[in-house]
Amino acid sequence: MELKQIKNIVEAALMASDEPLQNKQLLDLFPDEELTGNDINQVLNELEQEYQDRGIELKRLAKGYRLQTRESVQPWLQHLWDKKPRKLSRALLETLALIAYRQPITRGEIEDIRGVAVSSKIIHHMMDQEWIRVLGYRDVPGKPAMLGTTNTFLDYFNLSSLRDLPSLAAIKDMETLEPELAFESNDPSPIDAEQATDDDHEVRAAQTERHEPSDELPDPENESTENAS
Amino acid sequence: MSESDQDNTFTPSAVQSEMPFAVVEGKPYTSMPTDLYIPPDALEVILEAFEGPLDLLLYLIRRQNLDILNIPIQEITKQYVEYIELMHQMNFELAAEYLVMAAMLAEIKSRMLLPTLHDDEEMEEDPRAELIRRLQEYERFKQAAEDIDGLPRLERDVWVAEVYVEHKAEQQEWVEIDLKDLVMAFKEVMARADLKISHAIEREVLSVRDRMTLVLDRLLQNKTVRFESLFNVKEGRQGVLVSFLAILELLKAHTIELVQNEPFGSIYLQTSTANTSGD
Numbered sequence: 001m002e003l004k005q006i007k008n009i010v011e012a013a014l015m016a017s018d019e020p021l022q023n024k025q026l027l028d029l030f031p032d033e034e035l036t037g038n039d040i041n042q043v044l045n046e047l048e049q050e051y052q053d054r055g056i057e058l059k060r061l062a063k064g065y066r067l068q069t070r071e072s073v074q075p076w077l078q079h080l081w082d083k084k085p086r087k088l089s090r091a092l093l094e095t096l097a098l099i100a101y102r103q104p105i106t107r108g109e110i111e112d113i114r115g116v117a118v119s120s121k122i123i124h125h126m127m128d129q130e131w132i133r134v135l136g137y138r139d140v141p142g143k144p145a146m147l148g149t150t151n152t153f154l155d156y157f158n159l160s161s162l163r164d165l166p167s168l169a170a171i172k173d174m175e176t177l178e179p180e181l182a183f184e185s186n187d188p189s190p191i192d193a194e195q196a197t198d199d200d201h202e203v204r205a206a207q208t209e210r211h212e213p214s215d216e217l218p219d220p221e222n223e224s225t226e227n228a229s
Numbered sequence: 230m231s232e233s234d235q236d237n238t239f240t241p242s243a244v245q246s247e248m249p250f251a252v253v254e255g256k257p258y259t260s261m262p263t264d265l266y267i268p269p270d271a272l273e274v275i276l277e278a279f280e281g282p283l284d285l286l287l288y289l290i291r292r293q294n295l296d297i298l299n300i301p302i303q304e305i306t307k308q309y310v311e312y313i314e315l316m317h318q319m320n321f322e323l324a325a326e327y328l329v330m331a332a333m334l335a336e337i338k339s340r341m342l343l344p345t346l347h348d349d350e351e352m353e354e355d356p357r358a359e360l361i362r363r364l365q366e367y368e369r370f371k372q373a374a375e376d377i378d379g380l381p382r383l384e385r386d387v388w389v390a391e392v393y394v395e396h397k398a399e400q401q402e403w404v405e406i407d408l409k410d411l412v413m414a415f416k417e418v419m420a421r422a423d424l425k426i427s428h429a430i431e432r433e434v435l436s437v438r439d440r441m442t443l444v445l446d447r448l449l450q451n452k453t454v455r456f457e458s459l460f461n462v463k464e465g466r467q468g469v470l471v472s473f474l475a476i477l478e479l480l481k482a483h484t485i486e487l488v489q490n491e492p493f494g495s496i497y498l499q500t501s502t503a504n505t506s507g508d
Contacts, residue, residue: 015392056390067390071381077388085385090280093374101373113366116281116326158381166376169369 001033007043011067014047020064020155062154062161092122096131100153101168104135104146123147131156282330283367285312290364297364302341302357306334333360406489406496414456414496415473422462422469440475448485448500456487456496 010026026040044065048058055073059066069077078084088096095118098110107118126132131153137143149162159165252258279285289308290297313331316323340356355361381387447454459476460469476498479485488497 012392015390016394018389018391059387068383069388069390071386074386085382088378090278090374093378094280094370097370097373097377100377101370113363113370114281115283115330115363115367116324156383157377158383158387166373166380169372 001030003039003043006030006033006035006039007046010040010043011047014058014065014067020061020066022064025064059158060160062151062159066155089122091119092125095119095122096126096149096153099126099132099147100149100162100165103148105148106138106144106146108144129156280371281324282309282327283364284371285309285327286330287364287368287371297368298361300357300361302334302338306331306338309334406487410489410496411456411487418457418460418462418469418473419466422460422464422466424462437471437474437478440471441479444472444475444479444498445484445500448498453488453497453499456498459498 009029013026013029014021023037023040023044026044027035027037044058051057051067055070056067057070059068094114095110098113099105102109107123110118123132129152130150132147133150134145135148136146138146154161154164279288286305286309289305290300295301295305310331313323313327316327337356337360383389444454444459447459456476460472462469464471476485480487483501485498486501488499489495490497
């Protein structure tokens with residue numbers, strides 16, 4: 001079979017499926033051909049190239065490849081629908097962010113950082129959406145559940161792995177600053193002044209913290225098996 | 230909006246009768262505090278927006294461009310407590326966490342008033358350190374939440390590109406049938422059994438229970454079983470009747486379901502647990 005035809009079939013399969021397709025699934029479309037995963041990759045790369053200047057794009061996500069509309073055309077597509085997309089509450093987003101960046105995390109730990117009780121409704125909603133799951137139970141009194149995110153979460157937020165999450169802001173180091181803190185002093189010390197001028201974005205870009213999310217998170221490659229079946 | 234306008238909005242009775250609308254620490258207030266950083270009439274809206282005491286504190290700090298590492302604890306505590314009092318006065322149900330934070334602020338404030346030993350080797354930790362750490366930790370996840378919200382999201386920013394596929398999945402639609410159809414079908418079976426009536430039938434005690442097991446057995450082998458195929462007309466009226474009773478019993482016990490492909494089509498039996506949408 002010519003590569004051109006394989007490409008057409010792969011494209012059609014991606015279009016026909018409402019779930020992302022993996023390389024293996026695409027390879028299985030051709031049981032009578034002597035193809036390898038590399039051939040599929042080549043075809044996918046070509047398709048990606050061809051969609052470069054189009055309103056839809058080929059996107060690699062956690063659960064496989066998905067053909068989707070481009071974010072840049074959304075303002076126009078919005079006119080297709082009457083309803084505005086539903087917003088996610090700040091409480092939900094903050095809880096989700098903590099689970100995403102700090103998994104495995106218990107409800108208690110989420111409450112410690114947010115300073116308020118975690119709403120069961122929010123947890124249940126995210127479970128129903130299959131964004132989060134119970135990774136296990138911590139071996140401490142009460143056996144609290146440890147929560148983590150799913151591949152469905154990654155796909156929903158257009159990410160291929162947890163490494164793609166925006167990097168966490170750096171924490172200003174208390175240790176080095178502490179001696180400079182003058183009690184009840186109104187004149188900021190030189191270091192305080194320097195810190196004060198630190199733009200948030202500069203802090204966020206700090207190289208030392210850049211890779212923190214990926215360091216703290218489990219290897220997403222190991223997770224991909226979870227949804228393979 | 231001027232201060233007097235706010236008074237009118239919130240405490241008309243106070244204006245009229247000069248009754249204190251709030252008593253803070255035993256001191257009556259006849260007007261809203263003037264040193265608030267947010268107009269009190271905005272309070273109701275803003276309170277909804279706070280995600281907890283840390284969020285409120287961060288707001289107070291950021292609003293005044295204060296350095297998070299050098300919070301003027303007295304000033305912040307004062308403002309924080311003023312909000313708490315106001316929320317209370319306005320009958321907001323305060324989450325306990327807000328009060329815990331008020332207590333924590335008061336504790337920090339009092340600890341900062343205590344004289345500290347200026348020992349270079351063993352520097353006592355700033356009483357604010359823990360609070361500052363928590364505020365920063367919360368703030369970075371508040372930011373992370375906004376970042377996640379900013380990611381292109383399915384069904385908000387991007388949509389799965391799909392084409393229409395004919396015969397995508399042959400989904401068999403089962404039609405609910407009513408008792409009338411069932412009786413009609415049984416009538417047909419009976420009519421056929423009647424044809425055999427002249428045959429001498431060896432009388433056999435046919436138990437409905439036995440037949441129920443038989444029907445279920447058939448259903449174990451095949452997911453769906455044609456209604457007619459469950460009757461052996463050779464058994465005559467009585468045998469057919471026993472089979473019908475068995476089916477009715479099973480239906481009553483919700484063990485089986487009757488379905489139809491289309492109106493006037495064949496009636497099929499399937500187990501109740503079977504997926505009625507077919508596959």
